[in-house]
Amino acid sequence: MRTLRTIALIAASLAVMSCQYVSGFLHDDKLVAEVGSHKLHISELEAVISNELSPEDSAVVAEQYISTWVNDMLFLDLASSNLSKEEMDVTKEVADYKQSLLKYRYEQKYVNERLDTVVRKEEIEKYYNEHKDIFVLDLPIVKARFMDIMMDSPNYELIRKKFTSTKYEDIVLVDSLARASAIKYLDSSETWIDAVTLAREFGTDYSEMLSRMRESVIEMKEGDRGDVKVASVVAIQKAGTLAPLDYCSDRIKEIIISYRKHRLLSDLERDLLNDAVVNQTVKIYKDEE
Numbered sequence: 001m002r003t004l005r006t007i008a009l010i011a012a013s014l015a016v017m018s019c020q021y022v023s024g025f026l027h028d029d030k031l032v033a034e035v036g037s038h039k040l041h042i043s044e045l046e047a048v049i050s051n052e053l054s055p056e057d058s059a060v061v062a063e064q065y066i067s068t069w070v071n072d073m074l075f076l077d078l079a080s081s082n083l084s085k086e087e088m089d090v091t092k093e094v095a096d097y098k099q100s101l102l103k104y105r106y107e108q109k110y111v112n113e114r115l116d117t118v119v120r121k122e123e124i125e126k127y128y129n130e131h132k133d134i135f136v137l138d139l140p141i142v143k144a145r146f147m148d149i150m151m152d153s154p155n156y157e158l159i160r161k162k163f164t165s166t167k168y169e170d171i172v173l174v175d176s177l178a179r180a181s182a183i184k185y186l187d188s189s190e191t192w193i194d195a196v197t198l199a200r201e202f203g204t205d206y207s208e209m210l211s212r213m214r215e216s217v218i219e220m221k222e223g224d225r226g227d228v229k230v231a232s233v234v235a236i237q238k239a240g241t242l243a244p245l246d247y248c249s250d251r252i253k254e255i256i257i258s259y260r261k262h263r264l265l266s267d268l269e270r271d272l273l274n275d276a277v278v279n280q281t282v283k284i285y286k287d288e289e
Contacts (some may be wrong), residue, residue: 033066035073040066040171109263119253127252128245135243140206142188143234145174148201150180150227156181164217164232183227189234192247202229 048065049058080088128135145163147150149156155177162170178185186201195206200222202209206224212218218231235242276282 033070035070036077038073038076040069047163096177107265107268110268111261114264115257115261117257119256123256124249124252125245127256128248132242135248137237137239137241137243140210141192141237141243141247142195142198143190143192143236144198144231145189145234146184146186146198146201146229146231147178147182148227148229149178149183151221152226153181156228160230163230164215189232192235192237192244202231259286 006105030042032042032045045062045065049061052108053061114152147159147163148161153159159174159181162174165171165174175187184201188198195210199206199209202218204220209218212220214234216233218233219228220230221228237247273282
């Protein structure tokens with residue numbers, strides 16, 4: 001058996017060949033690897049490597065495929081040598097898997113052709129109002145602007161002065177300067193995010209982060225690097241309170257679509273059985289005493 005290093009070199013060579021040479025190589029369908037009586041041919045690699053991939057990415061995909069194939073064949077031979085005839089018989093499992101797979105594929109096709117994925121605002125609001133108990137926050141959520149900027153930046157003082165302003169012209173100015181000057185700048189002033197996500201930017205836990213908040217500003221200086229991390233908290237909602245509707249909208253939409261999908265499958269199962277009974281394609285025999 002060729003070493004994995006040799007196999008990797010073959011994969012890389014295959015990836016960088018021109019189309020003309022690859023075609024010739026594939027015509028011969030040469031072997032790439034062998035494990036006992038198992039053989040892997042070039043044509044099998046071609047089937048898993050997209051023409052859209054770069055030579056470098058093709059080499060990675062080829063190497064991974066070969067490595068997985070080698071391991072699979074080694075385990076296959078090991079299992080064949082150590083399992084009994086009865087243990088090797090997977091006929092029932094294969095049949096059951098095929099049945100489940102075909103059922104799943106048809107259900108997906110059926111749902112994809114019929115599922116309405118448009119959820120109106122009124123439906124979201126109705127669900128929210130009827131199920132408020134499941135939208136109580138486990139964590140605080142915030143709307144905030146965050147930046148990590150060097151304190152010796154020529155724009156630092158101006159940005160820091162205007163950072164908490166609510167005036168439109170100041171917000172536009174800060175956004176422009178921060179994007180050009182800051183090491184990192186994130187604007188989530190219009191979208192709710194959980195406090196853990198914001199705390200991750202500060203490199204701390206959310207409780208510590210919120211304890212540093214003074215007049216809607218959280219500031220942490222990185223002494224060794226000479227930069228400062230600042231967040232202007234536009235809004236905050238505490239844990240244990242009802243989450244705002246706009247924070248829950250995407251989740252509610254997913255719930256409603258999931259319910260529609262479940263209903264479609266339930267209706268399919270019911271209609272299938274009813275049609276079978278009407279057409280007498282199903283007969284159930286009961287033992288009579």
